[in-house]
Amino acid sequence: MHIEAVDFFYLAMPEVTLEADGSQDALLVRVAAGGHVGWGECEAAPLPSIAAFVCPRSHGVCRPVADSVLGATLDGPDDIEAIAARVRYDSMDLLQAAHTFSGVEMALWDLLGRARGEPVWRLLGYRESTAKTPYASVLFGDTPAETLERARRARANNFRAAKFGWGPFGRTDAAADRDQLEAAREGLGPDGVLLVDVGQIFVEDVARAAERLPALEAAGATWLEEPFAGSAFEAYAELAAQSKTPLAGGEAAHNVAMARHLMDFGKIGFVQIDTGRIGGIGPAKEVADLAVARGVTFVNHTFTSHLALSASLQPFAGLAEHEICEYPAEPKPVATAFVANPLARAADGTLKAPDAPGLGVDIDLGAARDYLLDIDIRVGGRSIYSTPAI
Amino acid sequence: MHIEAVDFFYLAMPEVTLEADGSQDALLVRVAAGGHVGWGECEAAPLPSIAAFVCPRSHGVCRPVADSVLGATLDGPDDIEAIAARVRYDSMDLLQAAHTFSGVEMALWDLLGRARGEPVWRLLGYRESTAKTPYASVLFGDTPAETLERARRARANNFRAAKFGWGPFGRTDAAADRDQLEAAREGLGPDGVLLVDVGQIFVEDVARAAERLPALEAAGATWLEEPFAGSAFEAYAELAAQSKTPLAGGEAAHNVAMARHLMDFGKIGFVQIDTGRIGGIGPAKEVADLAVARGVTFVNHTFTSHLALSASLQPFAGLAEHEICEYPAEPKPVATAFVANPLARAADGTLKAPDAPGLGVDIDLGAARDYLLDIDIRVGGRSIYSTPAI
Numbered sequence: 165m166h167i168e169a170v171d172f173f174y175l176a177m178p179e180v181t182l183e184a185d186g187s188q189d190a191l192l193v194r195v196a197a198g199g200h201v202g203w204g205e206c207e208a209a210p211l212p213s214i215a216a217f218v219c220p221r222s223h224g225v226c227r228p229v230a231d232s233v234l235g236a237t238l239d240g241p242d243d244i245e246a247i248a249a250r251v252r253y254d255s256m257d258l259l260q261a262a263h264t265f266s267g268v269e270m271a272l273w274d275l276l277g278r279a280r281g282e283p284v285w286r287l288l289g290y291r292e293s294t295a296k297t298p299y300a301s302v303l304f305g306d307t308p309a310e311t312l313e314r315a316r317r318a319r320a321n322n323f324r325a326a327k328f329g330w331g332p333f334g335r336t337d338a339a340a341d342r343d344q345l346e347a348a349r350e351g352l353g354p355d356g357v358l359l360v361d362v363g364q365i366f367v368e369d370v371a372r373a374a375e376r377l378p379a380l381e382a383a384g385a386t387w388l389e390e391p392f393a394g395s396a397f398e399a400y401a402e403l404a405a406q407s408k409t410p411l412a413g414g415e416a417a418h419n420v421a422m423a424r425h426l427m428d429f430g431k432i433g434f435v436q437i438d439t440g441r442i443g444g445i446g447p448a449k450e451v452a453d454l455a456v457a458r459g460v461t462f463v464n465h466t467f468t469s470h471l472a473l474s475a476s477l478q479p480f481a482g483l484a485e486h487e488i489c490e491y492p493a494e495p496k497p498v499a500t501a502f503v504a505n506p507l508a509r510a511a512d513g514t515l516k517a518p519d520a521p522g523l524g525v526d527i528d529l530g531a532a533r534d535y536l537l538d539i540d541i542r543v544g545g546r547s548i549y550s551t552p553a554i
Numbered sequence: 555m556h557i558e559a560v561d562f563f564y565l566a567m568p569e570v571t572l573e574a575d576g577s578q579d580a581l582l583v584r585v586a587a588g589g590h591v592g593w594g595e596c597e598a599a600p601l602p603s604i605a606a607f608v609c610p611r612s613h614g615v616c617r618p619v620a621d622s623v624l625g626a627t628l629d630g631p632d633d634i635e636a637i638a639a640r641v642r643y644d645s646m647d648l649l650q651a652a653h654t655f656s657g658v659e660m661a662l663w664d665l666l667g668r669a670r671g672e673p674v675w676r677l678l679g680y681r682e683s684t685a686k687t688p689y690a691s692v693l694f695g696d697t698p699a700e701t702l703e704r705a706r707r708a709r710a711n712n713f714r715a716a717k718f719g720w721g722p723f724g725r726t727d728a729a730a731d732r733d734q735l736e737a738a739r740e741g742l743g744p745d746g747v748l749l750v751d752v753g754q755i756f757v758e759d760v761a762r763a764a765e766r767l768p769a770l771e772a773a774g775a776t777w778l779e780e781p782f783a784g785s786a787f788e789a790y791a792e793l794a795a796q797s798k799t800p801l802a803g804g805e806a807a808h809n810v811a812m813a814r815h816l817m818d819f820g821k822i823g824f825v826q827i828d829t830g831r832i833g834g835i836g837p838a839k840e841v842a843d844l845a846v847a848r849g850v851t852f853v854n855h856t857f858t859s860h861l862a863l864s865a866s867l868q869p870f871a872g873l874a875e876h877e878i879c880e881y882p883a884e885p886k887p888v889a890t891a892f893v894a895n896p897l898a899r900a901a902d903g904t905l906k907a908p909d910a911p912g913l914g915v916d917i918d919l920g921a922a923r924d925y926l927l928d929i930d931i932r933v934g935g936r937s938i939y940s941t942p943a944i
Contacts (some may be wrong), residue, residue, distance in 0.1 A: 174933075186647070189612050209616050209648045211609035211933065212757035216650070219601035220927075222579050224572040225753070226599050232714065252783070257576070258599045259808060261607070282788040330614075363615070364646065391640070395811035407738035410799045418649060429819060478793075537610075542930040543564075543601065 165198030165238045165279070170230065171552045172217065175535040177498050183388025184303060184330040184363060187495035190535075192502065192527070193267035195275055197238050201386060202275025203527045205472045206267035207440030208260070213267070216260040216540060218549045229264045241287055244272045245446055252419075252443075262418040262443050268299035269444025270475045270523070277522035285517050288449050295514040297325055298491030299359055301467060304331030308347035313339040315351020318493065322513040325488060326352055328418075329361030329389070334376070342379035357488070359412075361389035368396040370403050380409045386488075387412040387434050394420070400430030410434060414451075415465040417442050420520035423451045427460050436490070438465035439475045448479035449505040455486070464485045469499040470506040473527045475515035490517060502532035529554045555588030555669070560620065560658060561942045562607065565925040567888050574693060574720040574753060576857035577885035580916070580925075582892065583657035585665055589843030592665025592919045595862045596657035597830030598650075601809050603657070604929060606650040608939040614837040616647035631677055634662045635836055636815045642833075643811075652808040652833050659834025660865045674865075675907050678839050680872025685904040687715055688881030689749055691857060694721030698737035705741020708883065712903040715878060716742055719751030719779070732769035739773040740782040747878070749802075751779035760793050761789040770799045777802040777824050777879075778839045782799070784812070790820030800824060804841075805855040807832050814842045817850050826880070828855035829865045838869035845876070852876045859889040861915045867907035878903060892922035919944045921922070 176189035191210040195202045206213050209425030221227045232250035237243050248269060255261035273284045282504040286295050300318040305311040311328060318326040328348050335342050345360065352358055358379060373391040380388055387408050392399040404411050410433025417423040418441055426432050435455050439448045455462040462483060464476035471490065480486045492499065500506065504526040509515050518524025529536075533554060541549040566579035583599040585592045596603050611617045622640035627633050638659060645651035666675045675683050690708040695701040701718060704877040708716040718738050723731050735750065742748055750770060756763040757872055763781040778799050782789040784806030794801050800823025807813040808831055816822050825845050829838045845852040852873060856868035863882065870876045882889065890896065894916040897903050908914025919926075923944060 176610065180611050180613065182611070182617075184614045186616070189610075207649075209606065209609055209612050209618075211931070212605040212648065212650045214601040215605040216599065219599050220566065220579075221570050221572070222599050223570065226576070227572075228599075252759075253754070256784075256806070257597075259601065259653045260599075260602045320628045364643070366584045367643075393810060393811070394646075395815070397811070400592050416646070419785060421783070421787070425785070425787065425815070425819075429815075447751050486916075537934045538932075539847065540930075540932040541601070542928075544927045 167195060167233055167236050167238055169196040170217070170233055173529060173551065174214065174537045174539055175498050175502065175532055176537055177496050177535070185496065187499040189494055190469060193271045194212045195268065195271040196502050197275055197377050198279065200275050201278045202271040202278060202522060203241065203269030203471060204267040204274060204475065205440055205469060206263055206334055207438050207468055207472060208263035211539065212260045213264040214549055215541065216258055216264040217542045218541065220543060222257070225254055226448065227254045227431045229261050229268065233268055238272060238276065248443060248446060251294060264439055266440045266442065266444045269446060270439060273445045274522035279322050280523060281389060281521050283517065283519055284445060284523055285481035285523060286476045288478060293481040293517040294484040295516055296477065296489035297487050298489050298509065298515045299323060299325035299327045299357060300493035301327045301490050302493055304328045304333050304344055306332060308343045309520060311344050312347040312351040313346050319352060319356065321493065322509065323493065324513060325357030327359035327361055334362050334365030338375040338379065341376050345379045345383040358383060359384050359387055359389065360385045362391055364390050364393050366391050368392050368399040370399050374406060377409065378409050385409050389413060390415065397429035399426055400426065404431040411434055419443060420450050421446045421450050424454055427454065427458055432460065434461045436463045436465040438443055438477065440472050445475055452480045452483060456483065463488055466490045466494050468495065469501045471523065471527065473507055474518055474523040474525045481517040491515065498532065498535040501535060501546065502527055502529055504528040557585060557587045557623055557626050557628055559586040560607065560623055562604045563919060563941065564927045564929055565888050565892065565922055566927055567886050569894035572605055575886065577882055577889040580859060580889060581657060583661045585658065587665055588669065590665050590669045592668060592912060593665060593861060594657040594659040594660030594865065595830055596653055597828050597858055597861060597862060598653035601929065602849065603654040605931065605938055606648055606654040608931065610933060612647065615644055617644045617646055617656065619651050623658055628666065632690035634659060634923055638833060638836060641759045652830055656832065656834045659836060660829060663835045664912035671760065671911050673907065673909055673911060674835060674868045674913055675871035678868060683871040683907040683909060684851060684874040685900065685906055686867065687724045687877050688879050689713060689717045690882055690883035690900065690906045691717045691880050694718045694723050694734055696722060698733045702737040702741040703735050705738045707743060709746065711883070713883065714903060715747030715749065717749035717751055720753045724752050724755030725854065728765040729771065731766050735769045735773040742840040745805050748773060748775050749777055750775045752781055754780050754783050756781050758782050758789040759850035763793050764796060767797050767798045767799065775799050779803060779826065780805070787815055787819035790816065790822060802826055809833060810837045810840050815845055817844065822850065824851045824853050826853045826855040828868065829869065830862050835865055835868050842873060843922055845853065846873065854880050856880045857882050858885065860918065861913065863897055864913040864915045871907040877923045881905065888925045891925060892917055892919055894918040931932065
């Protein structure tokens with residue numbers, strides 16, 4: 165097969181707020197080759213990501229992503245890696261390229277799986293898709309009482325695990341954060357899995373982060389996620405050395421090396437990979453292999469649609485011991501509108517990557533028509549991108 | 555002062571080739587505040603960089619760069635750092651933001667310097683602008699004979715130092731590369747400073763890179779630049795341990811941490827910073843300070859205009875011992891058209907950051923009118939960017 169077309173669809177809520185909620189818009193990618201279609205999703209700013217696909221070239225290694233993709237051969241997983249290597253080299257000076265290609269790469273796996281009648285996890289070499297324990301990913305409430313309520317709701321919705329993040333955490337003092345953690349633990353009950361995500365709030369201030377460690381330990385948190393900026397490896401390692409709660413990070417990784425460095429230099433215990441950012445499913449699988457070799461636990465990062473969720477489960481679908489998975493529990497309507505067959509949890513609340521060809525998620529773009537934003541980009545009087553008709 | 559307007563101008567050669575020549579297009583940034591104007595230049599793909607400034611927000615930390623810049627206070631260097639910190643946090647999920655902001659940040663320094671009647675290097679705390687030895691930055695010829703000719707031309711043009719890069723180097727075998735290195739040395743003469751840039755050609759293959767070490771040593775190269783991908787710290791360190799020729803790298807750094815890691819984990823001897831990529835002049839100065847503390851030599855990376863050249867000299871203008879500087883010796887006409895007063899070299903061939911307010915480079919956009927590309931970006935029927943009239 166040869167890649168015949170790559171189309172982007174930018175969907176958004178009528179109003180996008182300043183919440184740390186990544187499900188307020190979506191950039192879908194549709195790839196066509198050999199009579200088949202595959203779908204992917206960039207976890208990225210839509211407009212710059214589209215621009216990185218269609219922009220005029222700047223020089224030999226600052227070329228648009230399209231140059232490495234359109235017309236390329238797609239007959240097997242090695243072809244996807246060959247395309248990815250071309251993007252990395254020919255677009256090395258185009259920073260946004262990794263985010264753009266992530267959605268394209270997902271779509272290539274989906275297409276290949278559909279063409280072969282195989283789930284992507286099987287193409288990756290796994291024999292089975294193991295059950296994961298999804299955690300409801302929610303934001304801290306503005307008050308401990310709200311957080312308590314959200315934790316109870318998570319349990320009521322059959323989630324044994326929940327992750328609380330962002331909101332007021334880290335913005336005032338350690339006592340206020342302790343109250344938040346106690347509320348979350350109370351709401352989840354003693355057997356709940358409590359995960360904490362502080363969204364880089366301490367930037368690289370180890371002392372301020374360390375003030376929260378006693379309360380994290382007392383609340384029995386399984387991990388402390390992203391205390392620092394994604395590349396502050398030294399701060400991660402320093403905090404890890406004094407923390408009984410393992411650190412988690414990696415969602416900002418836009419290549420394999422960044423994730424590897426967080427493990428090797430940053431000493432994290434959980435590596436969280438967003439297939440919509442790191443370059444797609446192939447690089448995420450590479451990180452999963454590196455994690456296994458190091459005794460680090462792989463976890464997906466997913467805050468958007470079930471298309472992104474399925475894609476993010478594939479890289480560790482066969483790793484039974486890496487059993488926690490992120491699950492967007494309260495996505496905005498735009499993130500659910502285009503998914504015809506969301507991933508269903510089992511009666512015990514667990515979740516598996518689908519046992520269906522490709523990513524196993526069917527896209528109904530017509531159902532999301534109301535969220536579609538028409539984009540038109542003209543350079544030198546010539547249209548270089550215009551949203552396709554659906 | 556408050557930042558009233560930020561305008562982008564995308565200039566390009568009529569034909570942009572696949573050469574590794576970053577001077578084929580330019581993205582100029584004009585900032586207006588308090589009756590003053592400042593200019594900067596992104597070393598980046600223009601269209602995605604413009605999109606990162608104007609795009610709709612995706613969520614609280616995936617906001618367009620404009621949100622952190624427009625309307626902000628600009629009364630001193632601390633204000634520039636405060637704006638930069640907001641960009642890093644509020645645009646943390648917008649990968650292209652660092653490249654976009656680099657040009658904006660330069661313009662903020664230029665404006666502030668002009669408003670105060672001070673060169674930027676003085677605002678950075680330096681007392682004088684020291685003479686640098688510029689190297690002519692040219693590409694390896696397709697044949698050793700062409701390389702010999704280019705090396706001779708560099709000497710004839712009063713360059714004691716020259717850097718040869720890209721072209722066929724690393725694409726065939728070590729013997730061919732040895733011939734190239736011998737030709738470069740012959741053309742430069744025994745007292746010339748020979749620098750070698752291989753443009754990430756070995757990706758992370760240490761063995762293939764190591765095959766070139768004997769020839770590099772025999773040719774007396776001062777450094778070997780970018781043997782590997784920008785984040786392959788482990789490969790850098792492994793090669794550094796067996797190389798008598800120091801390694802150089804850093805041009806891909808889009809934040810301070812990446813440059814620090816190349817020094818601390820990658821064991822480079824020369825750290826090369828492009829102010830048009832790392833976030834501007836402030837982060838570049840931070841890297842210069844880190845380099846001094848580590849005994850690493852700071853060098854600018856500049857392959858575009860004299861506006862970018864002046865900006866890239868400021869961060870190490872006062873470091874007399876860090877004396878090599880990159881100098882785009884054969885830029886395309888688009889990179890020279892808009893600069894009214896290029897930086898002049900002294901009779902002995904040396905170069906200094908200008909002793910004039912701001913960056914000391916005057917922009918004549920009208921003179922570059924023929925290279926200007928009209929850009930129009932519409933989202934949901936609404937124009938969000940259109941090239942301003944000049």
